Amino acid sequence: MIQLNFDKMGGLLPAVVQDYETRQVLMVGFMNEAAWRLTLETGRATFFSRSRGALWVKGKTSGHHQIVKEIRIDCDDDTVLLLVEQVGGAACHTGHRSCFFKQIKDGAVRVVESPVFDPKEVYGK
Numbered sequence: 001m002i003q004l005n006f007d008k009m010g011g012l013l014p015a016v017v018q019d020y021e022t023r024q025v026l027m028v029g030f031m032n033e034a035a036w037r038l039t040l041e042t043g044r045a046t047f048f049s050r051s052r053g054a055l056w057v058k059g060k061t062s063g064h065h066q067i068v069k070e071i072r073i074d075c076d077d078d079t080v081l082l083l084v085e086q087v088g089g090a091a092c093h094t095g096h097r098s099c100f101f102k103q104i105k106d107g108a109v110r111v112v113e114s115p116v117f118d119p120k121e122v123y124g125k
Contacts, residue, residue, distance in 0.1 A: 002040075005078040006033055012048060013078050017091065020069040020083040026091035027099040029058075031080060043068050045082055062122045064088030090116040093123070 006013055012030040019026055029047035031039070035055055038046040045058040045066035059065030066084040073080055092099040095115030103112045 002073075003077065004033075004036060004073065004080070005076060008078050012050070013080060015045075015047065015080040015082055017045060017066060017082045017084055020085055023083075024098055025100055026066075026084070026086060026097070036080070039068060039071075039082070045084055058091075059087065062088065062090075062093075062117075064090050064117075066091070088117075093119060095119045095122070 004013060009030075011032050013036075015029045015031045017026045017029065018024065029045075030050060031046070032048040032055075035046045035048045038044075038055065038057070042057075045068055047056055047058065048054070049056045057065075065087040066082070067087060068082055068084055070083040071080060072083070086097070090097050092101065094101075095117045096113050097116050098113065101111055101113035103110050
C-alpha cells in the first residue's frame with residue numbers, strides 16, 4: 001500500500017478535490033487512513049468528518065458522488081489531490097457546484113455562483 005504521512009495532523013491529512021476535466025477546485029476534505037484505503041478500494045471519494053467523527057462517502061446522502069479519476073500526492077506525502085468526476089453537478093452541501101463560491105473583493109464577501117440544487121430538498125433540513 002502507498003504510505004502517506006498521517007502524523008502531522010493527528011491522523012488526518014487534507015484532500016483537495018478538483019474536477020477532472022475543468023480543474024475547478026470543488027472542495028477540501030480530510031482523510032484518515034481508513035478513508036484513504038476506502039477511496040483507493042472503491043474509486044469513490046471518502047473522507048473523515050471531523051464534526052461527526054466518522055467516515056463519509058461523498059454523495060452517499062445526496063447522490064452527488066465523486067468518482068476518482070486520478071490521485072496525486074504532494075512532495076511531503078501529507079496532502080492528497082483527488083481529480084474527480086462530480087456526479088450530480090454539485091460538490092457543496094449548500095447546493096453549489098464548488099464549496100468556493102464566495103469571493104473577497106474590495107474588503108467584502110460576494111457570492112459569485114448560484115446553487116445547483118436546493119439543500120432542503122436533498123437533505124430535508
